[in-house]
Amino acid sequence: MKKWARNKILHLCSAMAVAGLVSVMPGYTQDWASVKESFRNIRSVKAEFLQERHLQILKDPLVSQGRFFYLASGALRWEYLSPLQSVMLQKGDSARLYHFSDGAWKQDLAQGVEARRMVLAELSHWLQGRFEESKIFSHVYSPSPSGRILLTPKEGINRFILGIEIVLSDKPGVIDRVEIAEPGGSALRIVFRNVEINSSLPSELFDKP
Amino acid sequence: MNFKKKRTRTYLFVYRRAPSPRPLPQTGGEGKGEGERSHVKRQTASVLVTSLIAVLMLCTGCLSIPETELLPGAPEDLETCFVLFPSGPWECVHKIEAVIQEGMSSSLLGITKGDPAGRKLHTLLLTPEGFILFEAEQQEDAISVLKAMAPFDSPAFARGLMEDVNLLFFPPQGRPSKLGKRADGALVCRWERPDGSRREIALSTVPKILLRDRHGDLAKEALLTPPFVNGLASQIELLAFKPAPYRLKMNLLSGTP
Numbered sequence: 001m002k003k004w005a006r007n008k009i010l011h012l013c014s015a016m017a018v019a020g021l022v023s024v025m026p027g028y029t030q031d032w033a034s035v036k037e038s039f040r041n042i043r044s045v046k047a048e049f050l051q052e053r054h055l056q057i058l059k060d061p062l063v064s065q066g067r068f069f070y071l072a073s074g075a076l077r078w079e080y081l082s083p084l085q086s087v088m089l090q091k092g093d094s095a096r097l098y099h100f101s102d103g104a105w106k107q108d109l110a111q112g113v114e115a116r117r118m119v120l121a122e123l124s125h126w127l128q129g130r131f132e133e134s135k136i137f138s139h140v141y142s143p144s145p146s147g148r149i150l151l152t153p154k155e156g157i158n159r160f161i162l163g164i165e166i167v168l169s170d171k172p173g174v175i176d177r178v179e180i181a182e183p184g185g186s187a188l189r190i191v192f193r194n195v196e197i198n199s200s201l202p203s204e205l206f207d208k209p
Numbered sequence: 210m211n212f213k214k215k216r217t218r219t220y221l222f223v224y225r226r227a228p229s230p231r232p233l234p235q236t237g238g239e240g241k242g243e244g245e246r247s248h249v250k251r252q253t254a255s256v257l258v259t260s261l262i263a264v265l266m267l268c269t270g271c272l273s274i275p276e277t278e279l280l281p282g283a284p285e286d287l288e289t290c291f292v293l294f295p296s297g298p299w300e301c302v303h304k305i306e307a308v309i310q311e312g313m314s315s316s317l318l319g320i321t322k323g324d325p326a327g328r329k330l331h332t333l334l335l336t337p338e339g340f341i342l343f344e345a346e347q348q349e350d351a352i353s354v355l356k357a358m359a360p361f362d363s364p365a366f367a368r369g370l371m372e373d374v375n376l377l378f379f380p381p382q383g384r385p386s387k388l389g390k391r392a393d394g395a396l397v398c399r400w401e402r403p404d405g406s407r408r409e410i411a412l413s414t415v416p417k418i419l420l421r422d423r424h425g426d427l428a429k430e431a432l433l434t435p436p437f438v439n440g441l442a443s444q445i446e447l448l449a450f451k452p453a454p455y456r457l458k459m460n461l462l463s464g465t466p
Contacts, residue, residue: 062339080337083318084318099306101306101314188339
């Protein structure tokens, strides 16, 4: 159970970023019920992201770039373009992980894939605005000064994550960034850009790396 | 010298000296003539030689690898061997591909911070998403594991990883037991450990750091590809043979003194 919780948290943050990004919110003055309703209008999301990993050991953050594609019908492609090239593909209940090396995509060792699958299952709840069903976080929606959702870990998880903040951009329906605070001063910050909502996404994006 | 290569060379050496089968002589006569008796002798000799080859091949696997003979080196050569390692405190980030079996690999990020003067190390392994799988510190021989996610949470993994980091980033301590040049001109510095294992630095076209067990068998071999940035190789390929085989391909993303 302890390992399950650890593994789940391991990939929770990227999933949270997706959840935050796809939370299309019509305006910051909306109440929580309206915000939740807006989740259900999402059919697809396409976006790029810049990820900064702040660690006590490093003077400068570790910066990664990537992109992701999401279909509300149950498919996700979460891809890093640099410094590592890796991609996680989820379709239905199956999740696969690949990395690019020596000119070819290689399936990654199975470690962590199961944990990712579990997190992705939880993510699908969030994408439908079902935050109440999370067994890991409690949530608070704050409409001002800028729209944001604060997620607080429940007992046990706070050893790994102190809190998650999903900050909305000025553009309605788009998330500006996700910030995850960890014990010991470490943090993860993901800034999104070029977000496209409900555009047409070819299904092969979710089949092949 | 790679252990397997050495075995192959021994095998080839013996093979070349094995008598090749020859056609039967044309006796042209009746009964067991001189030609036929000669053929039986050759067959017997052939069986003996084949047996000898087999014995030699088996023994090659039992014997420890003899040390490569070195031409005497100068004392200042020791500093040249140390050029492969950072001379002061450093921190670096590597892109790592870990290959456990052919076709089974994983992609990770590795962060290491070290201080050779105090023999201090701080190292992290992260997923591409930036989540910490393993974090440990080392001061002299004491290892403290700060974080470890399954399957990186065994003491054996912690020991093995820290041994690799030590091998790649810290120069051996003390005076080398041997220092000199091989016949091909490569400078070699060799340290014997109290347990009989050996660490060796070979500065040939591709600089290498080798670790041999007390039998002389190659346990680990690191190939360091220049250019060196702040004493850190741009690329490292670590091949582990014993106790468990694996391969790490490390590309330097950043390195600062």
